[in-house]
Amino acid sequence: MAQMSSVYRRLEEGAKRLTPQRELIIKLFLDRPGQHLSAEEVHQLVRQEFRDVGMATVYRTVELLTKLDILRQIRFNDGRARYEINLEAANMHRHHHMVCVRCNRVEEFQEDLLDQLEDRLLRERGFRVADHELKFYGTCRQCDRKQSNMKPS
Ligand SMILES: [Zn+2]
Numbered sequence: 715m716a717q718m719s720s721v722y723r724r725l726e727e728g729a730k731r732l733t734p735q736r737e738l739i740i741k742l743f744l745d746r747p748g749q750h751l752s753a754e755e756v757h758q759l760v761r762q763e764f765r766d767v768g769m770a771t772v773y774r775t776v777e778l779l780t781k782l783d784i785l786r787q788i789r790f791n792d793g794r795a796r797y798e799i800n801l802e803a804a805n806m807h808r809h810h811h812m813v814c815v816r817c818n819r820v821e822e823f824q825e826d827l828l829d830q831l832e833d834r835l836l837r838e839r840g841f842r843v844a845d846h847e848l849k850f851y852g853t854c855r856q857c858d859r860k861q862s863n864m865k866p867s
Pocket residue numbers: 748750798809810811822
């Protein structure tokens with residue numbers, strides 16, 4: 715799998731071995747595209763296969779993989795560190811997130827609408843943007859529907 719080989723490469727560059735736990739954690743993320751798992755959630759999933767892997771090992775592994783740029787850490791409004799697999803090549807554009815403030819669902823979108831704004835920052839402020847991170851907070855479709863169903867029409 716091409717995705718896996720780029721992950722191996724990054725492990726090799728960091729001179730790290732692909733231990734069974736590391737491999738499993740990477741696979742958990744590869745199998746769940748678009749999900750943003752906390753270390754606790756990763757731990758629960760890992761324990762289904764390796765019953766005696768402790769939380770500390772999971773934390774360490776997740777941190778290592780983040781350092782190697784295999785995982786990416788993000789925080790949404792629950793304040794918890796969450797992780798997602800980083801399949802985008804270095805300095806490629808990242809996706810953006812829409813976070814529902816009612817149910818905490820996180821959706822992704824790939825489209826980038828910021829090129830014009832970045833051009834303007836360069837032109838008007840002399841600021842050359844290398845990257846950006848964007849999160850939208852609001853209500854998802856499902857929660858919005860529930861809300862409008864409750865309103866008397
Ligand atoms: Zn994401």
